[in-house]
Structures are given as C-alpha cells and as structure tokens.
Amino acid sequence: MIELKNVNKSFGSKKVINNLDLVIPDGQILAIVGPSGGGKTTLLRTLAGLETTDSGTFLLDGEPFDPTSSKEQEQVVGVVFQDFQLFPHLSVLDNITIGPRLVLKQDKETYTNKAQHLASLLGIEELLSNYPYQLSGGQKQRLAIARAMAMNPKVLAYDEPTSALDPALRQQVASLILELKADGVTQIVVTHDLVFAEEIGDHVLKVEPIK
Known part of the structure; x- marks a missing residue:
C-alpha cells in the first residue's frame, strides 16, 4: 500500500498540489481525473520520482520512502507515458x-x-x-x-492512456487494465475522461486547478 500525507507542490507562485492525503491499496486501481492544470500529471510524476515535492511524506507499506532516491532495483512506480517513449x-x-x-x-x-x-x-x-x-x-x-x-514496480501508472483513441481501442485499454488488476497489479490511471475513470477505478480522485 502506498500512502501520501500532506503533499505539496508549487511551480513558482502557482500551487499545483495542496496538502494532499492519499491511500492506494494493493491490487486496486486509483483513477485520477480532472481538467488540464489540475495537477494530475504532476502528481503522477512526483510518485514516479520525476518531480520533487515541496513537502509531505510518502509511505510504502508503512515505511517512509523518497521517490526521487529509490534505487531502480526497488522501483515503486513504473510509468506508461502518453507518448510511450519506445x-x-x-x-x-x-x-x-x-x-x-x-x-x-x-x-x-x-x-x-x-x-x-x-x-x-x-x-x-x-x-x-x-x-x-x-x-x-x-x-x-x-x-x-x-x-x-x-x-518490477510496486505500482503501474498511466498518463492519459485513452487520449485520442477511438471507442473500440478505448474499450481494449479498459479491458487490459482490468485484466492486470485481476492479476493483482496495483494501478494508477491519470485521465481527463470521467466515464472511463469510473469504469475502471476502484477509487476516483477528482482534481481541480487551485485558484
């Protein structure tokens, strides 16, 4: 299980993540949904160690960890990027x-x-x-x-996996994510598509830009 406690992130004077508390249970799917600028991808990047946070605590099975310094052999979050980066x-x-x-x-x-x-x-x-x-x-x-x-990541995360897909491919992606869940894979899905998020997510986190 991954837990986030009081996580904050700003870019200059722009607050993107504000005192976020979050629990991601093992074997479940967390869908993070919201408009552009709501902090979805930033949250994903902080979990993967690609962005630093300003403050807050990350816990893996109750033990603190720093996503930016985790050894690759102990990768916590593996990311499937929107452009695949093959x-x-x-x-x-x-x-x-x-x-x-x-x-x-x-x-x-x-x-x-x-x-x-x-x-x-x-x-x-x-x-x-x-x-x-x-x-x-x-x-x-x-x-x-x-x-x-x-x-061998603990969690598999996706950044906008259905972006620009037609309905048939979108359904294939949903089926694949649910098949991986059946195999016990913990997953995070960042999406702007609320219907898709509710279809595949055990939990749906709705985010909005901070004013």
Missing part, C-alpha cells in the same frame, strides 16, 4: 529487456523469460522480433506496459 531502433524484445539488462543487471535467461511472460500476458508474444514502427497504437501501448512491468 526506443525506435530496438526490437520489441529489446525494448522490454533493456531496463532489466542494464539497470537491474539480470542475467540473459532471467530477463528473456520475464519478457516472454509479459509479452504473452499482454498479447504481443508474436511481435517480439518486430520494431515499434511496425506496431499499431494499441500494440505500442502494450509494449510500453510490458517495458514498465519488466522493472
């Missing part, structure tokens, strides 16, 4: 295994087996030798999820 010159397999190979220092058998398991789980096992330019938008998203999960 490596275009690497195959699907190499995109999944680059983190475990270079950062976690896993042996080839370990990281290859994990990649094949994740690819099978996410329905891209037939695409391991392909390159990102050969994939559809939905396949790229599944690859980005596999790459994030390969780093």
Whole structure:
C-alpha cells in the first residue's frame, strides 16, 4: 500500500498540489481525473520520482520512502507515458529487456523469460522480433506496459492512456487494465475522461486547478 500525507507542490507562485492525503491499496486501481492544470500529471510524476515535492511524506507499506532516491532495483512506480517513449531502433524484445539488462543487471535467461511472460500476458508474444514502427497504437501501448512491468514496480501508472483513441481501442485499454488488476497489479490511471475513470477505478480522485 502506498500512502501520501500532506503533499505539496508549487511551480513558482502557482500551487499545483495542496496538502494532499492519499491511500492506494494493493491490487486496486486509483483513477485520477480532472481538467488540464489540475495537477494530475504532476502528481503522477512526483510518485514516479520525476518531480520533487515541496513537502509531505510518502509511505510504502508503512515505511517512509523518497521517490526521487529509490534505487531502480526497488522501483515503486513504473510509468506508461502518453507518448510511450519506445526506443525506435530496438526490437520489441529489446525494448522490454533493456531496463532489466542494464539497470537491474539480470542475467540473459532471467530477463528473456520475464519478457516472454509479459509479452504473452499482454498479447504481443508474436511481435517480439518486430520494431515499434511496425506496431499499431494499441500494440505500442502494450509494449510500453510490458517495458514498465519488466522493472518490477510496486505500482503501474498511466498518463492519459485513452487520449485520442477511438471507442473500440478505448474499450481494449479498459479491458487490459482490468485484466492486470485481476492479476493483482496495483494501478494508477491519470485521465481527463470521467466515464472511463469510473469504469475502471476502484477509487476516483477528482482534481481541480487551485485558484
């Protein structure tokens, strides 16, 4: 379980997160929904250690942790970015295994087996030798999820996973997130789509710009 207590974040004189208290139970989905400027992505980035907070406490299973200094081997939050940030010159397999190979220092058998398991789980096992330019938008998203999960994060987070998707793909994303929940994956979903948030979230946090 992840807890946030009295978290604050400002950019200059602009307050973005104000005394936020939040609990993310294991195996559940937290959907964070609201308009642009409400602090959704900033909250996600602070959890992932990509932004520092001005004040507040982060707890993992009751123990304090600093997202910005957590070792990669103990990654707490893995993020699937809106633009996926795949490596275009690497195959699907190499995109999944680059983190475990270079950062976690896993042996080839370990990281290859994990990649094949994740690819099978996410329905891209037939695409391991392909390159990102050969994939559809939905396949790229599944690859980005596999790459994030390969780093063994405690929580998987998504930044606007349904942005610009047609209704059929949107439903595929919802189904995938719920399938991962069934496998016990704790997830955070940042979205502007309230209907989608209520469809997949165990808890929905509605945020608004601070005036």
